[in-house]
Amino acid sequence: MITHSTELREELHAASVGFENASPSDIIRWAVGRFSPAAFACSFEDLVLLDVINRESSLVDVIFLDTKGHFPETHDFVATARARWGLSLVTTTPGPDAAEFPCGTAECCQRRKVDPLGRTLANYQVWFTSVKRADGPTRRDMPIVSWDEKFHLVKVNPLATWSDDDVAYYLRSQGLPEHPLWERGYASIGCAAVTEPPAPGADRRSGRWVGSDKEECGLHEG
Numbered sequence: 001m002i003t004h005s006t007e008l009r010e011e012l013h014a015a016s017v018g019f020e021n022a023s024p025s026d027i028i029r030w031a032v033g034r035f036s037p038a039a040f041a042c043s044f045e046d047l048v049l050l051d052v053i054n055r056e057s058s059l060v061d062v063i064f065l066d067t068k069g070h071f072p073e074t075h076d077f078v079a080t081a082r083a084r085w086g087l088s089l090v091t092t093t094p095g096p097d098a099a100e101f102p103c104g105t106a107e108c109c110q111r112r113k114v115d116p117l118g119r120t121l122a123n124y125q126v127w128f129t130s131v132k133r134a135d136g137p138t139r140r141d142m143p144i145v146s147w148d149e150k151f152h153l154v155k156v157n158p159l160a161t162w163s164d165d166d167v168a169y170y171l172r173s174q175g176l177p178e179h180p181l182w183e184r185g186y187a188s189i190g191c192a193a194v195t196e197p198p199a200p201g202a203d204r205r206s207g208r209w210v211g212s213d214k215e216e217c218g219l220h221e222g
């Protein structure tokens, strides 16, 4: 548990502004040196941040949010990452009443993602995410470092300033495997029932919650 204060908020804001041109490695090193314990909620959409974190610190726990609605290919990709880095994952699962709430509703994501992650993050001082401003309009103002009002800990987005091209270059240059659904046109990958490939030219998250006006699962909204 970390105590929130005006001084801490000011420190985080100053760090965030100062990191606008920093590398993800520099940001991660600062965060794990300043706050502990640390966790990374990995979407397993791509393995960039997992790779950078593994290079910088062995002290970051990796969380997998198992909604019980993922594509089989996502579970295969998680297994690939586990084998590559010898990961000991912290896996969350939906609460017992999740099945009562249909896919696409706020309560479904709340019960399958937000609540389980919140219970897990209560054990940490800082969490990392792969959120990028380039993901779409709902994320374009995302700070690099901030106080997370929802989960009550420090939130760090080391890839906030990265573009899709930056991600593609890193994956290629490091020889990292890609999510098996990318070659079928998928971009942002969530639960199977509500994820489609985005239309040509549309932002990468536009294939999420197709047919509803939902744009975020609730993890990254204050």
Ligand code: SF4
Pocket (backbone or CB within 6 Å): 067, 069, 102, 103, 104, 105, 106, 108, 109, 110, 112, 113, 190, 191, 193, 194, 217
């Ligand atoms: S994406 Fe759909 S199925 Fe998955 S947790 Fe959210 S609402 Fe539920």
